[in-house]
Amino acid sequence: MGGVPDKLTEIMEHKRREMAPRIRAVPEAELSAMDAACPRPPSFRAALKRADGKLAVIAEIKRRSPSAGEIARNASSLDQAAKYRSAGADALSVLTDEKYFGGTLDDLRGVTALFRDGPPGPPCIRKDFFIHPVQVLEARESGASAILIIVRALDDAEIASLFRASRLAGLDALFEVHSEPEIARAVAHGAEIIGVNNRDLAVFTTDLSLSERLIPRFPSQVVAVSESGIQTAADAGRVRRAGAHAVLVGETLMRAANPADLVASFRAA
Secondary structure, three states, X not given: OOOOOHHHHHHHHHHHHHXXXXXXXXXXXXXXXXXXXXXXXXXXXXXXXXXXXXXXXXXXXXXXXXXXXXXXXXXXXXXXXXXXXXXXXXXXXXXXXXXXHOOOHHHHHHHHHHHHHOOOOOOEEEEOOOOOHHHHHHHHHOOOOXXXXXXXXXXXXXXXXXXXXXXHOOOEEEXXXXXXXXXXXXXXXXXXXXEEEOEOOOOOOEOOHHHHHHHHHOOOOOEEEEEOOOOOHHHHHHHHHOOOOEEEEOHXXXXXXXXXXXHHHHHOO
């Protein structure tokens, strides 16, 4: 954790305290058994590589954030998920961190159940601050298709443990980076999906040029995602030209009166 300053340190320290009572040994056999016992979720990675070559949109369910404050305090995750499905989102990101983002695992469970029992919906990533394979089990049990690995917040042993757990559980992993050394670390671990967070989680400033600088440095086989700060079709076009296959959009879509129009404009960028 050394060298990670400010807000991200605070968040990660809280997450480790929050998780402490739930930490236990997670045998690899348990992860593999979970994959065999639970219905296989749709592929998150496949959803981000559209056959038509257009930009994929990951629509995020997020009630609040440290940078934006309250976004939609009383938003129903089920209603929002249904809106995103109708809007044609390629994938969903469901926040399950309660203290800082106002989400819970029940949000994820509800959304994936909605898609399983009703009209099919897009795959969901569990968006949280992962530190331990127990959270991977929770994600798989809750119907997620993928987990998040924030490279700058974890040491290499933690990254390896989470990535192996995700593979055994049948989940994809989105490696989130914010610098060239973090790209190198993600690639060394075998990352297949890498997202550039344009928002610095230490101080919560946003710079779209970060995607323009970093995505061209990804290996060609990696699925590239640009996260945060995408508000307009022009923004989406910038990161698409840099090589992004997908954008992850939260606050803008949560506030949108008509998410379908925004999703269409991003995709056409």
